[in-house]
Amino acid sequence: MERTLIGDLRQAIGQKVKISGWLQVLRDQKKMQFLVVRDRTGAVQVVFEKKADPELAEVISTLGSESAITLTGMVVDNPIVKLGGLELVLETLDVVNKAEAPLPFEPFNDTLPSVDFRMDWRYLDLRRQQSLLTFKVQTTAEMAMRDYWMKQGFIEMHSPKIMGTPSESGAELFELAYFDRKAYLAQSPQFFKQMAMAAGFEKVFEIGPVFRADPSFTSRHMTEFTGVDVEISWVDSHEDVMAFQERWLQYVYQQVKDAHGEEIKEVFGFDFEVPSVPFPRVTMAEAIEILRSVGYELPAERKGDIDPGGERALGDYIKQKYNHDFVFVTDWPISVRPFYHMRHPENPGLTRSYDLIAKGLEITTGAQREHRFEVLRTQAFEKGLTEGPIQFYLNYFRYGCPSHGGFGLGLSRLLMVMLNLPNVRDAVYLFRGPNRLEP
Amino acid sequence: MERTLIGDLRQAIGQKVKISGWLQVLRDQKKMQFLVVRDRTGAVQVVFEKKADPELAEVISTLGSESAITLTGMVVDNPIVKLGGLELVLETLDVVNKAEAPLPFEPFNDTLPSVDFRMDWRYLDLRRQQSLLTFKVQTTAEMAMRDYWMKQGFIEMHSPKIMGTPSESGAELFELAYFDRKAYLAQSPQFFKQMAMAAGFEKVFEIGPVFRADPSFTSRHMTEFTGVDVEISWVDSHEDVMAFQERWLQYVYQQVKDAHGEEIKEVFGFDFEVPSVPFPRVTMAEAIEILRSVGYELPAERKGDIDPGGERALGDYIKQKYNHDFVFVTDWPISVRPFYHMRHPENPGLTRSYDLIAKGLEITTGAQREHRFEVLRTQAFEKGLTEGPIQFYLNYFRYGCPSHGGFGLGLSRLLMVMLNLPNVRDAVYLFRGPNRLEP
Structure with a gap:
């Protein structure tokens, strides 16, 4: 399957797609997992019902933020989702490159380390x-x-x-x-x-x-x-x-x-x-x-x-x-x-x-x-x-x-x-x- | 007067124009002078009747080839001229930068010096x-x-x-x-x-x-x-x-x-x-x-x-x-x-x-x-x-x-x-x- 850019998901509502990107946020709830996945064109909310595949749910819960992942799922319209009013209902997830935890710094935190420290980890800094x-x-x-x-x-x-x-x-x-x-x-x-x-x-x-x-x-x-x-x-x-x-x-x-x-x-x-x-x-x-x-x-x-x-x-x-x-x-x-x-x-x-x-x-x-x-x-x-x-x-x-x-x-x-x-x-x-x- | 590019002279037939470029060839005859002037867009023949301005004719005869010049004149259609079927009838000529004679080598000769010598005078070589x-x-x-x-x-x-x-x-x-x-x-x-x-x-x-x-x-x-x-x-x-x-x-x-x-x-x-x-x-x-x-x-x-x-x-x-x-x-x-x-x-x-x-x-x-x-x-x-x-x-x-x-x-x-x-x-x-x- 060809990769779809996250910025183009609006055109794929009702379709199954493959996206690739970085795990920006993971909210791991009792029954559900919510992921925010980002590529260079935008970010999208991904939703997963754990009981659908407990093994996959387990993989997801251990994923460090900023891991590189490829995933497939159905794009659904959802006006209450802040990120573009849509979400991806997860089907498969492939960990391309797991991020070690903790990160040297969290690029998506509101407070950042000194500019010199950011330069040491410039590639994380460039993800902002x-x-x-x-x-x-x-x-x-x-x-x-x-x-x-x-x-x-x-x-x-x-x-x-x-x-x-x-x-x-x-x-x-x-x-x-x-x-x-x-x-x-x-x-x-x-x-x-x-x-x-x-x-x-x-x-x-x-x-x-x-x-x-x-x-x-x-x-x-x-x-x-x-x-x-x-x-x-x-x-x-x-x-x-x-x-x-x-x-x-x-x-x-x-x-x-x-x-x-x-x-x-x-x-x-x-x-x-x-x-x-x-x-x-x-x-x-x-x-x-x-x-x-x-x-x-x-x-x-x-x-x-x-x-x-x-x-x-x-x-x-x-x-x-x-x-x-x-x-x-x-x-x-x-x-x-x-x-x-x-x-x-x-x-x-x-x-x-x-x-x-x-x-x-x-x-x-x-x-x-x-x-x-x-x-x-x-x-x-x-x-x-x-x-x-x-x-x-x-x-x-x-x-x-x-x-x-x-x-x-x-x-x-x-x-x-x-x-x-x-x-x-x-x-x-x-x-x-x-x-x-x-x- | 705005400069006209030599490549655009066809559109200026019957008009007076200003061109700037390099004196590529000078044929200094008894009554007439023929110049080939080149810029980055092409070359044109320029013609001058000496008696129109003997002083200017004298300046032109002493011009070394490859001198940088700006000139004005009338563009005339002339199908027998090989260079684009037109020529410029010279009115004024301004020597912007005279070339010393002889040149280290003549870039428009058929035979060229060694590649190493050309590299020494690369800017002349680049005029070819x-x-x-x-x-x-x-x-x-x-x-x-x-x-x-x-x-x-x-x-x-x-x-x-x-x-x-x-x-x-x-x-x-x-x-x-x-x-x-x-x-x-x-x-x-x-x-x-x-x-x-x-x-x-x-x-x-x-x-x-x-x-x-x-x-x-x-x-x-x-x-x-x-x-x-x-x-x-x-x-x-x-x-x-x-x-x-x-x-x-x-x-x-x-x-x-x-x-x-x-x-x-x-x-x-x-x-x-x-x-x-x-x-x-x-x-x-x-x-x-x-x-x-x-x-x-x-x-x-x-x-x-x-x-x-x-x-x-x-x-x-x-x-x-x-x-x-x-x-x-x-x-x-x-x-x-x-x-x-x-x-x-x-x-x-x-x-x-x-x-x-x-x-x-x-x-x-x-x-x-x-x-x-x-x-x-x-x-x-x-x-x-x-x-x-x-x-x-x-x-x-x-x-x-x-x-x-x-x-x-x-x-x-x-x-x-x-x-x-x-x-x-x-x-x-x-x-x-x-x-x-x-x-």
Whole structure:
């Protein structure tokens, strides 16, 4: 018999079906047993009259919760049952994989252990309704991103994660032994996606891992995360990149709302909203003025930059003033931007770059890139780089590289913002941090 | 003015347009200049009468081929022009990025330098028509894979690439310094996708990098490649996995044919064919019998395995006998399979596993996995593993893990097979091998 998904049982009333899933709840009464069985599409109440098969009743009473089971039975309409107004009258039950008792923790209890303990038993943690929905939303969001790219003729990239030379600054770099030499893990596909522009691919995207040997212990930093990267040729300025990104994000939000809006309301308890475009824009200078006006003091040691507290304060201000969750902060000073960001011709101390702040969290850095070989080389030298390690990169600009710009977005940070998750550990399949390499 | 793609010029006859692209050919005659300009959608002839603007004519004559340019002009119908039967009468031309002359090599010459030299200048190599089409086909193939998964309710995974312990054998492993400890690069998402089964995700996919410290120098090995991984719960045997994979691949081939069949014919010179299902299946024992019958001698030192020559001979036999490019080789002996492959209950020396051979090249390994905790642990010990390093993995099977199976497929190998590419270096954006970490 073919398996029926629990979410489809309503269409099978009056029929005998086979379902597979996890035993979420067992109420073992004197004459009757009530089971709640769950699969990835929903949960159903299963009812069994013990005297029908005392041996099977005995098997059921010893089943630990969260055991994996396959069962058959008749689907009957029953309006008083809370779970979908139907139940399954059990006929056979096959224990596919018994859960030991007790579980390390009960994923369906109201109180949960610490996030660190949940990470130790992440696969049990992922059985929770919120976790499963988080990754369904991620799946939908990524597919929406790609749909949008495909409609515009983008090419998908898979750039190497092992590099022979450090890609950017050399800081926060993981080093590995590569046969008889050293190599490094890519901190971003930055140089590789720019190579695609020199290759004439014109529009590329990549969703893949990036690595940062960042010793931070915060609710939003990871040593390995999934980066979403875009690069587009023939742009006139960073404004073209922002105009692309805001429409693209709006589309992604709309697709998530269409597919999961109701379930998000039910599971996370809020109305999922699609942002309007254009997103508000402020220059870096204006942002600093705003922060001054609301009394937020930027730490002196990060001159020209905005710290996480400043991002939150700015996000609050934008929310209040424009009722918008997003804000582009543009025109960052060259001191806090990498050498390859293009500079404003009329104000060479500023770059044609932006950050995107969403609900007070930085989720994107973008820019137009400098594509003129001589200018780029000069800017690299100004930043103290030497030609050797970036020779391959500089070569991209020697034989017909179009103007281009792009951005990188952290997938888990976007998910945090979308679903109001307080900790990035809940927005990633398996967290990696300075103290966390398992499971 | 908005840019018009060269592929769309037919719809703009009689209009003034702006195009952007690369100067592929320049014929500089006494009175006229003819340019072939290319973007990612096609090429067009541009014509310019020098006396209209001698200064511009001078700029054009000094332009190196492959320079990036933006130009405007009138689109006119001209049936005698080979490139699409139209041409652009030039008005203005803007040099976005001049190409130095001479180029390291001319990508549009009939004779090309060695593959190693092409890799040094990969971005010029990628401008070739065959290269661009290769990555358009890859993009379409990946989207088709995901479409198929989405229709069946799969969840997308991004598993960590940094691991605290070796995932499988410990051989061919890259080691890295991770703060004050050692870590390893993932050789496959195997353990992580099985964790998704324990998490109740039921059906997952991942497309991401995998790393093998393999010192081989062949036309089909890489130290880093893009793996396509699938894992499915509640399977009854490896047959369920094969039945999924062949239909999925058929769908992918169909989508590629629909989108690129004609261009593949034009650029690669063959008719792109969609494979029929079911694919032929032979057991490992039958495969060895077939190889014996065709006189292929398997190397003695790889007992129970099939070497690359044997794969080619088997592929030829299947092609001749069944006129099919694919063959599943099933039921491999436990000696050549990892501990987690499920064994045949009626013949415990054989595993419920398969390889998929396509045009004589192994592109996939798949299997049903052992999901019974005690059996799995025993099989691990038999293979000489100790519990410590795989404790986290073994724990996945203790609290309700359903039966499951899956496969991994090498994306570049699939592309080699699809497009008859002789070398994997042509089927990957940037090749990584023991001697190759640049660009």
